Amino acid sequence: MTATTLCRAWLIQRADGFRLGFTDHDTSLRFDGTEFRPDHGMSARALVQGSGLAVDNSEAEGALSDEAITERDLMAGRWDRASLNMWEVDWTDPVRRKLIFSGGLGEVTRSGGAFRAELRGLSEALNMPQGRVYHPRCSARLGDRSCGLDLADAAFCHEPVVEGLENGVRFRFSRFGAFDAGWFERGSLLVLDGAAQGLHGAIKNDVALPNGGREIELWQELGILPQTGDRLRLIAGCDKRAETCREKFGNFVNFRGFPHLPGEDWLMAPGAGGRHG
Template sequence: MTTTTWARAWMIRRKDGLVLGFTDHDAALNFEGIRFRPDHGMSARALVQGSGLSVDNSEAAGALSDDAISERDILAGRWDAAELKMWEVDWSDTGKRRLTFAGSLGEVSRANGEFRAELRGLAEPLNSARGRVFHPRCSARLGDGCCKLDLVAGGFQTEIVVEGLEDGRIFRFSQFPDAAPRWFEGGVLRVLSGEAADLQGKIKNDVTLKGGGREIELWQSLGLSPQPSDRLRLVAGCDKRAATCRQKFNNMLNFRGFPHLPSEDWLLAPQVGSRNG
């Protein structure tokens, strides 16, 4: 490969299977079953690659356009954690190429008609904590394989249609399924239909209104606002405490915390006249 025939190519694959290819060459390239388009949908800074297990560090940038990476899709989170590969390739013979980066998109930001996305290398998961954490509160997620709670059969989730929405995060309902006050605080709201489908947010407040209505407030607005008649799913809130697991969910058998674990104060500050002294 010579410098006169050297080019770069990027492949990005969303979780829903959509694949896009881009190149800084002035003509389209084809290899690995992908067509790499010669437009400005995406470019990337030089990679900073570490030795050993250090995480590759770089950034991708590009213009927001309807036929490539749209602002609406970014707001909807459809590009979150998308797979990304980058090659150096001889455009005169695409069989001569080498993979220079493999990883995923991290945090995506947008401004002035452009987007910027952090690139995360394959070693990024090594930054995550591993092993069991010994803590008074439960380490499971409500309804997962460790919790084992059947959210549907247990009545711990409900579906409802959007009526009113304020500031992109406050939902008001005149008719609401029978549920105890503050039942959904700390839970999750997920959009099931419409352009905002698959977006979800953490529920901050669940307030019973005068007349029997309900107000569900999120901690922050969704990337795209659901429209009236779009369907939502609300999942009950769980604060991970043993008392909540026992009284609200009747699931203490699967509680994954250690409620009788002494506190740090108990361990570090000896009590006068006690066995800790």
């Protein structure tokens, strides 16, 4: 390749299959059936790549655009875990190109109408813990394959509509299903329609009100506030304890913890060697 005719092109694909092509060249490029457009204001910092198993490290940044990467999509998590490939391309002949990065998007931050996304290489997965963790509490996530619980069951979810919202984090409902107080604490809230559709938050408190109503408080305000009449889905919370799995969810057969594992205080007690052998 000739250095004076080199540019970069990168392809981002979301988990739902939506694809976008970008380039830092001043005109569009096309290869592999994708158009790489320059008009989204996206650029990438110099790539840092280590030898061996070192983690590749870089960032992509650009302006938020209604046609490309929108603030609402970012806040809704639609770009989370999107895959990314980056090439060096001879813009005079796109057939002459070299793949220099393959990985995905990591942490995405937003400020002043722009975004910045961390790029994570394929070796990032080598930093993840492997195998099971031996701990009294469950290692599964509620509703995942290990847990096996069907969160669509009416006993574990509720779909009210927004009636009132205070300080962006407290939702109040005048009527609520027959759920015990605290049923949704440590659970999650998902917005099903409206401008905030797809946004989700972690539930901090679930308080039964004296008049039969309910107050659901989130740990953090949603990026776009739901409006009165928008539908929500509340998912029950799990504190990972064996008692909760057995009594609240009736799912102890799938419990992925070790509730009878001795604690550190028991193992380290003076004279434990003789008494605990």
